[in-house]
Amino acid sequence: MRAFQINEFGIERLALVERPDPSPAANEVVIRSDAWSLNYRDVMVVEGLYNPRMKLPATPLSDTVGEVVEVGAAVKRWKPGDRVMPIFAQRWFDGPPNAEVVRTALGAGPQWDGVFCEASAFDEQALVAVPENLTNAEAATLPCAALTAWNGLVVSGGLKAGDTVLTLGSGGVSVFALQIAKMFGAKVISTSSSDEKLGKLKDLGADEVINYLEHPQWDARVMELTGKRGVDHVVEVGGSGTLSRSVNSARIGGHVAMIGALETSGDFDPVRAFMRSIRLQGIFVGSRAMLEDMLRAFDANEVRPVIDRAFGFEDGPGALEYMRTGSHFGKIVIEH
Numbered sequence: 001m002r003a004f005q006i007n008e009f010g011i012e013r014l015a016l017v018e019r020p021d022p023s024p025a026a027n028e029v030v031i032r033s034d035a036w037s038l039n040y041r042d043v044m045v046v047e048g049l050y051n052p053r054m055k056l057p058a059t060p061l062s063d064t065v066g067e068v069v070e071v072g073a074a075v076k077r078w079k080p081g082d083r084v085m086p087i088f089a090q091r092w093f094d095g096p097p098n099a100e101v102v103r104t105a106l107g108a109g110p111q112w113d114g115v116f117c118e119a120s121a122f123d124e125q126a127l128v129a130v131p132e133n134l135t136n137a138e139a140a141t142l143p144c145a146a147l148t149a150w151n152g153l154v155v156s157g158g159l160k161a162g163d164t165v166l167t168l169g170s171g172g173v174s175v176f177a178l179q180i181a182k183m184f185g186a187k188v189i190s191t192s193s194s195d196e197k198l199g200k201l202k203d204l205g206a207d208e209v210i211n212y213l214e215h216p217q218w219d220a221r222v223m224e225l226t227g228k229r230g231v232d233h234v235v236e237v238g239g240s241g242t243l244s245r246s247v248n249s250a251r252i253g254g255h256v257a258m259i260g261a262l263e264t265s266g267d268f269d270p271v272r273a274f275m276r277s278i279r280l281q282g283i284f285v286g287s288r289a290m291l292e293d294m295l296r297a298f299d300a301n302e303v304r305p306v307i308d309r310a311f312g313f314e315d316g317p318g319a320l321e322y323m324r325t326g327s328h329f330g331k332i333v334i335e336h
């Protein structure tokens with residue numbers, strides 16, 4: 001089988017190598033991957049920006065869907081032919097995260113090597129079933145970006161009908177956040193740097209949109225749009241470059257789900273946060289139980305992931321380059 005391997009950091013140096021097919025231990029399942037999806041983290045991992053001291057060689061990517069081709073002697077949950085996806089943090093099944101489970105995230109070092117290969121072995125507990133109504137490519141978008149948006153809004157945020165949600169930009173996490181917010185009957189204000197993408201966000205149900213390049217003080221615009229109240233939840237994917245304005249956009253006592261670090265310039269002033277009793281909550285993807293809850297909700301509400309573009313397996317580096325440009329809307333997938 002073939003695998004993408006980081007021998008040296010840099011997308012252009014990502015190597016396609018031959019490896020022996022994995023064979024399962026007693027509690028393991030071997031899956032043959034058919035689809036993968038990219039997260040911004042994968043670009044950072046391959047470029048050496050996620051953890052410059054990461055041991056090499058390593059295989060990138062956390063999100064894949066495939067078919068079970070072989071099961072170990074003690075496996076009870078799966079049989080050959082089942083469609084499955086590995087969970088992001090391989091030992092986080094339920095409850096809050098802890099130091100042990102956060103170390104089991106796929107695709108950020110050789111200890112829990114990534115899934116950008118044609119076949120991999122997983123503990124039988126570290127997989128979930130793919131919903132019948134989704135294609136493999138659609139399902140491959142869910143284990144990281146969608147689950148992070150779900151955790152940020154539903155688990156940590158306690159999202160409810162009538163709440164107002166602010167999403168930043170139109171990448172994978174933000175588009176899922178918009179879809180989840182609409183599913184719960186919330187109002188959504190979405191930002192983007194592109195008027196064309198703002199049109200697509202409106203088509204997906206955004207109630208109000210703001211071009212953050214035309215309105216660099218987009219927090220003031222959010223306040224105008226909410227009658228000076230502010231939003232209940234911010235899905236904060238920008239990081240230090242957007243955090244101050246995200247805090248300014250939240251209502252008193254509002255919730256900011258701290259998810260990303262796309263924009264590293266800027267200073268964060270804590271005064272506005274504590275003076276307005278803002279709840280800043282760091283989010284680390286989510287557990288298997290959260291993923292299963294989300295899959296049921298998506299199924300019942302017929303939520304379909306938004307796929308911008310699909311690349312072939314051999315064009316993995318091209319897909320990562322495309323993600324780096326930020327021109328995508330929603331998710332980028334790779335298919336066999």
Ligand SMILES: NC(=O)c1ccc[n+]([C@@H]2O[C@H](COP(=O)([O-])OP(=O)(O)OC[C@H]3O[C@@H](n4cnc5c(N)ncnc54)[C@H](OP(=O)(O)O)[C@@H]3O)[C@@H](O)[C@H]2O)c1
Pocket residue numbers: 038039040041144145148168169170171172173174191192193194197212237238241242258259260261262263283284285286323326327328330
């Ligand atoms: N904490 C976690 O568990 C977790 C999980 C998943 C992702 N993340 C992080 O969340 C972030 C988003 O990940 P992703 O995979 O969704 O990324 P992505 O798909 O690459 O998102 C890219 C988009 O973000 C928008 N963006 C960039 N800079 C922005 C800014 N200053 N203000 C507003 N929008 C901006 C742009 O949208 P427009 O083109 O529309 O302007 C861009 O197209 C990353 O930092 C990632 O590492 C964290």
